[in-house]
Amino acid sequence: MLGDYGPATVRNTKFSALGLQNLTSRSCWGAGTAADSGCFLDTVADLTTVDTRIVATGRADLGHHRSLWRAVVPGKAYTMTFRLSSLDHVVPAGHRLALVLGGTDADMVDPALPATGARVTFDLAGTSLTVPIAPRN
Numbered sequence: 001m002l003g004d005y006g007p008a009t010v011r012n013t014k015f016s017a018l019g020l021q022n023l024t025s026r027s028c029w030g031a032g033t034a035a036d037s038g039c040f041l042d043t044v045a046d047l048t049t050v051d052t053r054i055v056a057t058g059r060a061d062l063g064h065h066r067s068l069w070r071a072v073v074p075g076k077a078y079t080m081t082f083r084l085s086s087l088d089h090v091v092p093a094g095h096r097l098a099l100v101l102g103g104t105d106a107d108m109v110d111p112a113l114p115a116t117g118a119r120v121t122f123d124l125a126g127t128s129l130t131v132p133i134a135p136r137n
Helices: none
Strands: 002-011 020-028 039-045 047-056 096-099
Antiparallel strands (some): 002 047, 002 096
């Protein structure tokens, strides 16, 4: 994950509404039909204040090297390269970016499987991150 460390007011994406709050008023678009009135609840941005946030994510299959047919050998060092999700994000002055590395993803692991005892070690001195910078307008 790529994290942005610094205070900000952002859309609240913690819940399923993804940063929107429904109002009780409605706006109608067009004449509507019997199946669709053409009227929708008005919305406003649901904002929250945070000190950190995840601005990009990525995954690598740490059990294989370069393909599904080349399993890693325990104890051997490998260089892994992977992309994070693409997005436009302005990093405000005074904020810091952090690369967060982890060795498991609970959403991708079947909890019914027995634990393997596998460990992942990162060489932080050999770790790098390339962040493209867009020109200022």
